[in-house]
Amino acid sequence: MHTAPSDTEQVGRTAPPGGSASRVGRELPQVAAALVVVLMLCVVVRLPWAGDLGMHAATVQRFRHSLLHPGNPLVDADTPSPYHSPWMLLLGTVAKLTGLSVFVVLRLAALTGLGLLVTGVRRYVRTLSGHRAAPALAFLSLVLLWGPLLFNWSGFLGLNSLALTVSYPSVFALGLTFHFWAWLTRTVRGEVTWGACLGLGALWAVILLCHQFTGVVASLGGLAMVLAARPARGVLLRLGTGLLLGLLVLWLWPYYDFFALFSAGADLEAVHRPLYQHLAGRFGLVLLGVVALGLRLRRDHRDPLALFFLFGALVFAAGGLTGHYSWGRALPAALIPAQLAAALEAVSAGRDLVRRGWACVLLAALAVGAWTQAGTLGYAVPRGALPGVVAAKYRTPWAGYQWIMRAGVRYGDVVMARRFPARQIPAYGPYTVAPGYPDFFLPDAGRREAAVERYFSPAAGVAERRGILREYGVKWVVGGSEAPWLHRTAVGPGGQILYRVVP
Structure with missing residues:
Protein backbone atom coordinates (compact mmCIF):
# COMPACT_ATOMS: atom_id res chain seq x y z
CA MET A 1 0.00 0.00 0.00
CA HIS A 2 1.07 3.62 -0.58
CA THR A 3 1.63 5.65 2.55
CA ALA A 4 2.55 9.30 2.74
CA PRO A 5 5.76 10.09 4.59
CA SER A 6 5.38 11.92 7.84
CA ASP A 7 6.39 15.56 8.18
CA THR A 8 9.41 14.53 10.23
CA GLU A 9 10.60 12.03 7.63
CA GLN A 10 10.02 14.43 4.74
CA VAL A 11 11.75 17.40 6.34
CA GLY A 12 14.60 15.24 7.53
CA ARG A 13 15.13 13.93 4.03
CA THR A 14 14.99 17.29 2.29
CA ALA A 15 17.01 19.79 4.31
CA PRO A 16 18.65 20.38 7.66
CA PRO A 17 16.03 21.28 10.26
CA GLY A 18 15.87 25.01 10.88
CA GLY A 19 17.90 25.95 7.81
CA SER A 20 17.00 29.31 6.29
CA ALA A 21 16.80 27.86 2.78
CA SER A 22 14.45 25.17 4.04
CA ARG A 23 12.20 27.77 5.70
CA VAL A 24 12.06 29.87 2.54
CA GLY A 25 11.27 26.78 0.48
CA ARG A 26 8.36 25.96 2.77
CA GLU A 27 7.01 29.45 3.30
CA LEU A 28 7.27 30.93 -0.20
CA PRO A 29 4.67 28.56 -1.77
CA GLN A 30 2.37 29.09 1.21
CA VAL A 31 2.55 32.88 0.90
CA ALA A 32 2.01 32.71 -2.88
CA ALA A 33 -0.94 30.33 -2.51
CA ALA A 34 -2.46 32.61 0.14
CA LEU A 35 -2.19 35.57 -2.23
CA VAL A 36 -3.98 33.58 -4.94
CA VAL A 37 -6.78 32.77 -2.49
CA VAL A 38 -7.06 36.45 -1.50
CA LEU A 39 -7.23 37.35 -5.20
CA MET A 40 -10.05 34.85 -5.66
CA LEU A 41 -11.93 36.27 -2.68
CA CYS A 42 -11.75 39.70 -4.29
CA VAL A 43 -13.02 38.18 -7.53
CA VAL A 44 -15.99 36.68 -5.68
CA VAL A 45 -16.98 40.16 -4.48
CA ARG A 46 -17.16 41.44 -8.07
CA LEU A 47 -18.39 38.14 -9.57
CA PRO A 48 -17.47 38.75 -13.24
CA TRP A 49 -20.12 37.61 -15.68
CA ALA A 50 -19.09 35.39 -18.58
CA GLY A 51 -19.91 31.97 -19.96
CA ASP A 52 -22.60 29.97 -18.18
CA LEU A 53 -23.27 32.24 -15.19
CA GLY A 54 -26.69 33.12 -16.59
CA MET A 55 -27.69 29.46 -16.79
CA HIS A 56 -26.80 28.83 -13.15
CA ALA A 57 -28.48 32.05 -11.99
CA ALA A 58 -31.62 31.07 -13.92
CA THR A 59 -31.61 27.62 -12.30
CA VAL A 60 -31.46 29.18 -8.84
CA GLN A 61 -34.31 31.50 -9.89
CA ARG A 62 -36.54 28.56 -10.81
CA PHE A 63 -35.84 26.69 -7.57
CA ARG A 64 -36.41 29.90 -5.63
CA HIS A 65 -39.94 30.10 -7.02
CA SER A 66 -40.75 26.38 -6.93
CA LEU A 67 -38.63 23.80 -5.13
CA LEU A 68 -40.73 20.89 -6.34
CA HIS A 69 -41.44 21.91 -9.95
CA PRO A 70 -38.75 24.31 -11.16
CA GLY A 71 -39.32 23.59 -14.86
CA ASN A 72 -36.92 24.47 -17.62
CA PRO A 73 -34.43 27.13 -16.45
CA LEU A 74 -34.40 29.07 -19.73
CA VAL A 75 -37.72 28.71 -21.56
CA ASP A 76 -41.33 28.51 -20.44
CA ALA A 77 -41.62 24.72 -20.60
CA ASP A 78 -42.16 22.01 -18.00
CA THR A 79 -39.09 19.88 -18.74
CA PRO A 80 -36.35 18.40 -16.55
CA SER A 81 -32.81 19.75 -16.68
CA PRO A 82 -29.38 18.32 -15.82
CA TYR A 83 -28.76 21.63 -14.04
CA HIS A 84 -31.36 20.64 -11.42
CA SER A 85 -28.68 19.25 -9.11
CA PRO A 86 -28.58 18.85 -5.33
CA TRP A 87 -26.32 21.92 -5.11
CA MET A 88 -28.70 24.09 -7.14
CA LEU A 89 -31.61 22.81 -5.06
CA LEU A 90 -29.78 23.86 -1.89
CA LEU A 91 -28.94 27.30 -3.30
CA GLY A 92 -32.53 27.80 -4.43
CA THR A 93 -33.72 26.85 -0.95
CA VAL A 94 -31.36 29.38 0.61
CA ALA A 95 -32.64 32.07 -1.76
CA LYS A 96 -36.26 31.17 -1.00
CA LEU A 97 -35.85 31.09 2.79
CA THR A 98 -33.63 34.15 3.16
CA GLY A 99 -34.99 36.42 0.43
CA LEU A 100 -31.43 37.07 -0.75
CA SER A 101 -30.98 37.93 -4.41
CA VAL A 102 -29.79 35.21 -6.73
CA PHE A 103 -26.44 36.91 -7.29
CA VAL A 104 -25.79 37.18 -3.55
CA VAL A 105 -26.56 33.47 -3.26
CA LEU A 106 -24.15 32.77 -6.13
CA ARG A 107 -21.45 34.67 -4.24
CA LEU A 108 -22.10 32.43 -1.24
CA ALA A 109 -21.85 29.46 -3.59
CA ALA A 110 -18.51 30.78 -4.85
CA LEU A 111 -17.15 31.10 -1.30
CA THR A 112 -18.30 27.56 -0.52
CA GLY A 113 -16.82 26.11 -3.70
CA LEU A 114 -13.52 27.92 -3.21
CA GLY A 115 -13.32 26.77 0.40
CA LEU A 116 -14.02 23.17 -0.55
CA LEU A 117 -11.42 23.33 -3.32
CA VAL A 118 -8.63 24.74 -1.14
CA THR A 119 -9.28 22.37 1.77
CA GLY A 120 -9.83 19.43 -0.56
CA VAL A 121 -6.51 19.95 -2.34
CA ARG A 122 -4.78 20.18 1.02
CA ARG A 123 -6.38 16.98 2.31
CA TYR A 124 -5.65 14.98 -0.80
CA VAL A 125 -2.06 16.17 -1.19
CA ARG A 126 -1.47 15.23 2.44
CA THR A 127 -2.14 11.63 1.44
CA LEU A 128 0.70 11.87 -1.09
CA SER A 129 3.33 13.88 0.81
CA GLY A 130 4.03 15.01 4.34
CA HIS A 131 6.07 18.02 3.26
CA ARG A 132 4.64 21.22 4.73
CA ALA A 133 4.91 23.09 1.44
CA ALA A 134 3.34 20.34 -0.68
CA PRO A 135 -0.33 21.45 -0.48
CA ALA A 136 0.47 25.07 -1.28
CA LEU A 137 2.79 24.23 -4.18
CA ALA A 138 0.25 21.72 -5.48
CA PHE A 139 -2.47 24.38 -5.43
CA LEU A 140 -0.21 26.80 -7.31
CA SER A 141 0.53 24.11 -9.91
CA LEU A 142 -3.17 23.41 -10.38
CA VAL A 143 -3.97 27.05 -11.13
CA LEU A 144 -0.79 28.20 -12.91
CA LEU A 145 0.85 25.22 -14.64
CA TRP A 146 -1.03 25.40 -17.94
CA GLY A 147 0.41 27.02 -21.06
CA PRO A 148 1.31 30.31 -22.73
CA LEU A 149 -2.11 30.50 -24.42
CA LEU A 150 -5.04 31.54 -22.21
CA PHE A 151 -7.72 28.87 -21.81
CA ASN A 152 -11.07 29.11 -20.00
CA TRP A 153 -13.59 26.30 -19.51
CA SER A 154 -15.70 25.15 -16.58
CA GLY A 155 -14.21 22.16 -14.81
CA PHE A 156 -10.66 23.32 -15.62
CA LEU A 157 -8.67 24.88 -12.80
CA GLY A 158 -6.58 27.52 -14.54
CA LEU A 159 -6.54 30.75 -12.53
CA ASN A 160 -8.42 32.82 -15.10
CA SER A 161 -10.89 30.02 -15.71
CA LEU A 162 -11.40 29.63 -11.97
CA ALA A 163 -12.06 33.36 -11.62
CA LEU A 164 -14.84 33.19 -14.22
CA THR A 165 -16.39 29.94 -12.98
CA VAL A 166 -15.86 30.15 -9.22
CA SER A 167 -19.63 30.29 -8.56
CA TYR A 168 -20.39 27.43 -10.97
CA PRO A 169 -21.37 23.92 -9.82
CA SER A 170 -18.17 22.64 -11.48
CA VAL A 171 -15.98 24.33 -8.84
CA PHE A 172 -18.20 23.02 -6.04
CA ALA A 173 -17.99 19.53 -7.57
CA LEU A 174 -14.20 19.76 -7.96
CA GLY A 175 -13.88 20.73 -4.31
CA LEU A 176 -15.98 17.73 -3.31
CA THR A 177 -13.88 15.58 -5.67
CA PHE A 178 -10.60 16.34 -3.89
CA HIS A 179 -12.26 15.53 -0.57
CA PHE A 180 -13.62 12.33 -2.13
CA TRP A 181 -10.14 11.29 -3.26
CA ALA A 182 -8.63 12.07 0.13
CA TRP A 183 -11.33 10.10 1.94
CA LEU A 184 -11.07 7.18 -0.48
CA THR A 185 -7.27 7.05 -0.25
CA ARG A 186 -7.25 7.07 3.53
CA THR A 187 -10.03 4.48 3.59
CA VAL A 188 -8.28 1.94 1.37
CA ARG A 189 -5.03 2.40 3.31
CA GLY A 190 -6.63 1.87 6.70
CA GLU A 191 -9.56 -0.03 8.12
CA VAL A 192 -12.26 -0.17 5.46
CA THR A 193 -15.63 0.13 7.21
CA TRP A 194 -19.07 -0.30 5.73
CA GLY A 195 -20.02 3.22 6.80
CA ALA A 196 -17.06 4.80 5.04
CA CYS A 197 -17.75 2.92 1.82
CA LEU A 198 -21.43 3.82 1.84
CA GLY A 199 -20.54 7.45 2.51
CA LEU A 200 -18.07 7.44 -0.37
CA GLY A 201 -20.72 6.01 -2.68
CA ALA A 202 -23.22 8.70 -1.74
CA LEU A 203 -20.59 11.45 -2.17
CA TRP A 204 -19.62 10.06 -5.57
CA ALA A 205 -23.26 10.24 -6.69
CA VAL A 206 -23.63 13.83 -5.46
CA ILE A 207 -20.56 14.86 -7.47
CA LEU A 208 -21.98 13.25 -10.61
CA LEU A 209 -25.36 14.91 -10.12
CA CYS A 210 -23.85 18.35 -9.50
CA HIS A 211 -21.48 18.35 -12.50
CA GLN A 212 -21.49 15.29 -14.67
CA PHE A 213 -18.14 15.90 -16.38
CA THR A 214 -16.36 16.46 -13.08
CA GLY A 215 -18.02 13.27 -11.90
CA VAL A 216 -16.22 11.40 -14.68
CA VAL A 217 -12.91 12.89 -13.53
CA ALA A 218 -13.70 11.92 -9.94
CA SER A 219 -14.50 8.38 -11.06
CA LEU A 220 -11.26 7.94 -13.02
CA GLY A 221 -9.23 9.25 -10.11
CA GLY A 222 -11.05 7.01 -7.65
CA LEU A 223 -10.44 3.96 -9.84
CA ALA A 224 -6.73 4.77 -9.99
CA MET A 225 -6.50 5.10 -6.22
CA VAL A 226 -8.24 1.82 -5.59
CA LEU A 227 -6.03 -0.05 -8.07
CA ALA A 228 -2.90 1.52 -6.59
CA ALA A 229 -3.85 0.35 -3.10
CA ARG A 230 -4.30 -3.31 -4.17
CA PRO A 231 -7.20 -3.89 -1.78
CA ALA A 232 -8.21 -7.33 -0.57
CA ARG A 233 -11.36 -9.02 -1.82
CA GLY A 234 -13.32 -8.06 1.30
CA VAL A 235 -12.40 -4.42 0.81
CA LEU A 236 -13.54 -4.57 -2.80
CA LEU A 237 -16.86 -6.01 -1.63
CA ARG A 238 -17.42 -3.06 0.71
CA LEU A 239 -16.38 -0.58 -1.97
CA GLY A 240 -18.69 -2.30 -4.45
CA THR A 241 -21.58 -1.91 -2.03
CA GLY A 242 -20.83 1.81 -1.81
CA LEU A 243 -20.81 1.94 -5.60
CA LEU A 244 -24.24 0.32 -5.71
CA LEU A 245 -25.57 2.86 -3.24
CA GLY A 246 -24.22 5.65 -5.44
CA LEU A 247 -25.96 4.18 -8.47
CA LEU A 248 -29.19 3.96 -6.47
CA VAL A 249 -28.93 7.65 -5.54
CA LEU A 250 -28.41 8.52 -9.21
CA TRP A 251 -31.44 6.46 -10.21
CA LEU A 252 -33.68 7.92 -7.50
CA TRP A 253 -32.81 11.59 -8.09
CA PRO A 254 -36.23 13.05 -8.98
CA TYR A 255 -35.33 16.20 -10.93
CA TYR A 256 -33.83 14.62 -14.07
CA ASP A 257 -32.93 11.21 -15.44
CA PHE A 258 -29.17 10.95 -14.95
CA PHE A 259 -28.81 7.87 -17.12
CA ALA A 260 -30.57 9.60 -20.03
CA LEU A 261 -27.46 11.77 -20.36
CA PHE A 262 -25.57 8.87 -21.93
CA SER A 263 -27.68 9.24 -25.08
CA ALA A 264 -27.15 12.99 -25.31
CA GLY A 265 -23.51 13.07 -26.33
CA ALA A 266 -24.21 13.61 -30.04
CA ASP A 267 -25.74 17.01 -29.27
CA LEU A 268 -22.59 18.14 -27.46
CA GLU A 269 -19.80 17.11 -29.83
CA ALA A 270 -19.60 20.35 -31.83
CA VAL A 271 -19.54 22.43 -28.65
CA HIS A 272 -16.57 20.47 -27.29
CA ARG A 273 -14.49 20.17 -30.43
CA PRO A 274 -12.38 23.23 -29.44
CA LEU A 275 -11.02 21.20 -26.52
CA TYR A 276 -8.84 19.37 -29.03
CA GLN A 277 -7.36 22.52 -30.55
CA HIS A 278 -4.15 24.40 -29.63
CA LEU A 279 -3.15 21.72 -27.13
CA ALA A 280 0.51 22.78 -26.91
CA GLY A 281 -0.33 26.43 -26.37
CA ARG A 282 -3.00 25.79 -23.77
CA PHE A 283 -1.43 22.92 -21.83
CA GLY A 284 2.24 22.85 -22.85
CA LEU A 285 3.63 23.56 -19.37
CA VAL A 286 1.89 20.45 -18.05
CA LEU A 287 4.52 18.38 -19.90
CA LEU A 288 6.76 19.11 -16.93
CA GLY A 289 4.30 17.15 -14.82
CA VAL A 290 4.18 14.34 -17.37
CA VAL A 291 7.94 13.92 -16.92
CA ALA A 292 7.41 13.86 -13.15
CA LEU A 293 4.79 11.16 -13.59
CA GLY A 294 7.30 9.10 -15.56
CA LEU A 295 9.74 9.34 -12.65
CA ARG A 296 7.03 8.31 -10.20
CA LEU A 297 6.00 5.39 -12.40
CA ARG A 298 9.61 4.19 -12.59
CA ARG A 299 9.78 4.16 -8.80
CA ASP A 300 6.36 2.54 -8.38
CA HIS A 301 4.48 0.80 -11.20
CA ARG A 302 1.20 1.30 -9.32
CA ASP A 303 1.65 4.96 -8.53
CA PRO A 304 -1.89 6.41 -8.17
CA LEU A 305 -1.12 9.67 -9.97
CA ALA A 306 0.47 7.86 -12.91
CA LEU A 307 -2.49 5.50 -13.22
CA PHE A 308 -4.88 8.45 -12.94
CA PHE A 309 -3.06 10.27 -15.74
CA LEU A 310 -3.12 7.21 -18.00
CA PHE A 311 -6.88 6.78 -17.56
CA GLY A 312 -7.55 10.45 -18.29
CA ALA A 313 -5.23 10.55 -21.29
CA LEU A 314 -6.81 7.41 -22.76
CA VAL A 315 -10.35 8.80 -22.48
CA PHE A 316 -9.29 12.14 -23.95
CA ALA A 317 -7.43 10.48 -26.83
CA ALA A 318 -10.33 8.11 -27.53
CA GLY A 319 -12.69 11.09 -27.80
CA GLY A 320 -10.46 12.79 -30.35
CA LEU A 321 -9.95 9.63 -32.42
CA THR A 322 -13.63 8.67 -32.53
CA GLY A 323 -15.16 12.13 -32.86
CA HIS A 324 -16.75 11.99 -29.39
CA TYR A 325 -15.41 15.43 -28.54
CA SER A 326 -17.48 15.71 -25.36
CA TRP A 327 -15.09 13.10 -23.91
CA GLY A 328 -12.57 15.92 -23.95
CA ARG A 329 -14.14 17.12 -20.70
CA ALA A 330 -12.22 14.24 -19.09
CA LEU A 331 -8.96 16.09 -19.81
CA PRO A 332 -8.64 17.32 -16.18
CA ALA A 333 -8.16 13.64 -15.31
CA ALA A 334 -4.84 13.88 -17.14
CA LEU A 335 -3.97 17.47 -16.18
CA ILE A 336 -4.58 17.25 -12.43
CA PRO A 337 -2.29 14.28 -11.70
CA ALA A 338 0.46 15.77 -13.88
CA GLN A 339 0.22 19.14 -12.12
CA LEU A 340 0.28 17.48 -8.72
CA ALA A 341 3.23 15.29 -9.70
CA ALA A 342 5.24 18.32 -10.79
CA ALA A 343 4.70 19.95 -7.39
CA LEU A 344 5.47 16.80 -5.41
CA GLU A 345 8.69 16.21 -7.33
CA ALA A 346 9.79 19.75 -6.48
CA VAL A 347 9.15 19.54 -2.72
CA SER A 348 11.23 16.36 -2.52
CA ALA A 349 14.27 18.17 -3.96
CA GLY A 350 16.28 18.50 -0.73
CA ARG A 351 20.04 18.47 -1.33
CA ASP A 352 19.75 16.59 -4.62
CA LEU A 353 21.11 19.05 -7.20
CA VAL A 354 19.13 17.46 -10.02
CA ARG A 355 15.87 17.76 -8.13
CA ARG A 356 16.72 21.27 -7.03
CA GLY A 357 17.10 22.07 -10.71
CA TRP A 358 13.66 20.58 -11.19
CA ALA A 359 12.27 22.93 -8.55
CA CYS A 360 13.82 25.90 -10.37
CA VAL A 361 12.30 24.77 -13.67
CA LEU A 362 8.88 24.42 -12.01
CA LEU A 363 9.22 27.90 -10.53
CA ALA A 364 9.96 29.31 -13.98
CA ALA A 365 7.00 27.44 -15.48
CA LEU A 366 4.68 28.76 -12.77
CA ALA A 367 5.93 32.28 -13.50
CA VAL A 368 5.09 31.82 -17.20
CA GLY A 369 1.65 30.53 -16.29
CA ALA A 370 1.07 33.42 -13.90
CA TRP A 371 2.04 35.94 -16.57
CA THR A 372 -0.28 34.32 -19.12
CA GLN A 373 -3.18 34.67 -16.67
CA ALA A 374 -2.18 38.06 -15.23
CA GLY A 375 -5.35 39.59 -16.68
CA THR A 376 -7.22 37.84 -13.85
CA LEU A 377 -6.17 40.77 -11.66
CA GLY A 378 -8.65 42.90 -13.61
CA TYR A 379 -11.52 40.91 -12.12
CA ALA A 380 -10.45 42.01 -8.63
CA VAL A 381 -9.27 45.61 -9.12
CA PRO A 382 -10.29 48.33 -11.58
CA ARG A 383 -8.63 47.98 -14.95
CA GLY A 384 -7.26 51.50 -14.70
CA ALA A 385 -5.22 50.50 -11.65
CA LEU A 386 -3.34 47.82 -13.61
CA PRO A 387 -0.04 48.38 -15.44
CA GLY A 388 -0.60 48.71 -19.18
CA VAL A 389 0.94 45.34 -20.07
CA VAL A 390 -1.30 43.60 -17.53
CA ALA A 391 -4.42 45.55 -18.49
CA ALA A 392 -3.89 44.39 -22.09
CA LYS A 393 -4.44 40.81 -20.90
CA TYR A 394 -7.72 41.64 -19.16
CA ARG A 395 -10.98 40.55 -20.80
CA THR A 396 -14.00 42.72 -20.02
CA PRO A 397 -16.91 40.72 -18.47
CA TRP A 398 -20.41 40.81 -19.92
CA ALA A 399 -22.54 43.81 -18.97
CA GLY A 400 -25.71 41.93 -18.00
CA TYR A 401 -29.38 42.66 -18.70
Missing part, protein backbone atom coordinates in the same frame (compact mmCIF):
# COMPACT_ATOMS: atom_id res chain seq x y z
CA GLN A 402 -30.63 44.02 -15.39
CA TRP A 403 -31.62 47.13 -17.30
CA ILE A 404 -34.58 45.35 -18.88
CA MET A 405 -35.95 44.55 -15.42
CA ARG A 406 -35.82 48.19 -14.46
CA ALA A 407 -37.77 48.93 -17.65
CA GLY A 408 -40.70 46.78 -16.58
CA VAL A 409 -39.94 43.16 -17.53
CA ARG A 410 -41.21 40.80 -14.84
CA TYR A 411 -40.43 37.30 -13.62
CA GLY A 412 -41.90 34.72 -16.01
CA ASP A 413 -42.33 37.11 -18.95
CA VAL A 414 -41.19 35.69 -22.30
CA VAL A 415 -38.61 37.74 -24.17
CA MET A 416 -37.72 37.34 -27.85
CA ALA A 417 -33.92 37.66 -28.09
CA ARG A 418 -31.00 36.32 -30.07
CA ARG A 419 -28.58 33.77 -28.62
CA PHE A 420 -26.18 36.08 -26.76
CA PRO A 421 -28.80 38.01 -24.73
CA ALA A 422 -30.69 34.73 -24.30
CA ARG A 423 -27.70 33.51 -22.25
CA GLN A 424 -28.22 36.28 -19.71
CA ILE A 425 -31.87 37.34 -19.62
CA PRO A 426 -33.21 34.24 -17.78
CA ALA A 427 -30.79 34.96 -14.92
CA TYR A 428 -33.17 37.71 -13.80
CA GLY A 429 -36.32 35.63 -14.00
CA PRO A 430 -37.80 36.06 -17.51
CA TYR A 431 -37.82 33.30 -20.11
CA THR A 432 -36.60 33.44 -23.70
CA VAL A 433 -38.18 31.84 -26.74
CA ALA A 434 -35.14 29.67 -27.50
CA PRO A 435 -32.54 28.52 -24.95
CA GLY A 436 -29.17 30.24 -25.11
CA TYR A 437 -27.44 26.93 -24.40
CA PRO A 438 -27.82 23.39 -25.79
CA ASP A 439 -30.75 21.66 -24.09
CA PHE A 440 -31.24 18.03 -25.04
CA PHE A 441 -34.14 17.60 -22.58
CA LEU A 442 -36.16 20.22 -24.49
CA PRO A 443 -37.86 18.33 -27.36
CA ASP A 444 -38.68 21.41 -29.45
CA ALA A 445 -35.35 23.22 -28.96
CA GLY A 446 -34.59 23.13 -32.69
CA ARG A 447 -38.03 24.48 -33.55
CA ARG A 448 -37.63 27.32 -31.06
CA GLU A 449 -34.21 28.27 -32.45
CA ALA A 450 -35.63 28.29 -35.97
CA ALA A 451 -38.49 30.52 -34.81
CA VAL A 452 -36.05 33.07 -33.37
CA GLU A 453 -33.99 33.02 -36.56
CA ARG A 454 -37.12 33.54 -38.69
CA TYR A 455 -38.39 36.38 -36.51
CA PHE A 456 -35.18 38.39 -36.84
CA SER A 457 -34.76 37.58 -40.55
CA PRO A 458 -35.29 40.62 -42.81
CA ALA A 459 -37.25 38.36 -45.14
CA ALA A 460 -39.90 37.54 -42.52
CA GLY A 461 -43.34 39.03 -43.19
CA VAL A 462 -45.58 40.85 -40.74
CA ALA A 463 -47.99 37.95 -40.32
CA GLU A 464 -45.18 35.46 -39.73
CA ARG A 465 -43.46 37.59 -37.11
CA ARG A 466 -46.67 38.32 -35.24
CA GLY A 467 -47.61 34.64 -35.40
CA ILE A 468 -44.31 33.68 -33.74
CA LEU A 469 -44.88 36.18 -30.96
CA ARG A 470 -48.38 34.84 -30.30
CA GLU A 471 -47.26 31.18 -30.43
CA TYR A 472 -44.71 31.63 -27.66
CA GLY A 473 -46.56 34.23 -25.63
CA VAL A 474 -43.85 36.86 -26.15
CA LYS A 475 -44.31 40.10 -24.18
CA TRP A 476 -40.96 41.76 -24.94
CA VAL A 477 -38.43 41.89 -27.76
CA VAL A 478 -34.73 42.78 -27.44
CA GLY A 479 -33.18 44.05 -30.65
CA GLY A 480 -34.49 43.84 -34.18
CA SER A 481 -36.26 46.46 -36.20
CA GLU A 482 -39.12 48.81 -35.38
CA ALA A 483 -42.71 47.61 -36.02
CA PRO A 484 -46.20 48.99 -35.41
CA TRP A 485 -46.92 46.30 -32.81
CA LEU A 486 -43.77 47.10 -30.81
CA HIS A 487 -43.46 49.95 -28.33
CA ARG A 488 -39.91 51.18 -27.67
CA THR A 489 -39.48 51.02 -23.91
CA ALA A 490 -35.77 51.32 -23.05
CA VAL A 491 -32.30 51.53 -24.55
CA GLY A 492 -29.52 49.54 -22.93
CA PRO A 493 -25.74 49.18 -23.29
CA GLY A 494 -24.48 49.21 -26.85
CA GLY A 495 -27.70 50.80 -28.10
CA GLN A 496 -29.79 47.65 -27.57
CA ILE A 497 -33.49 48.45 -27.66
CA LEU A 498 -36.17 46.82 -25.53
CA TYR A 499 -39.64 46.74 -27.13
CA ARG A 500 -42.91 45.90 -25.42
CA VAL A 501 -45.26 43.86 -27.57
CA VAL A 502 -48.51 45.75 -28.05
CA PRO A 503 -51.58 43.42 -28.01
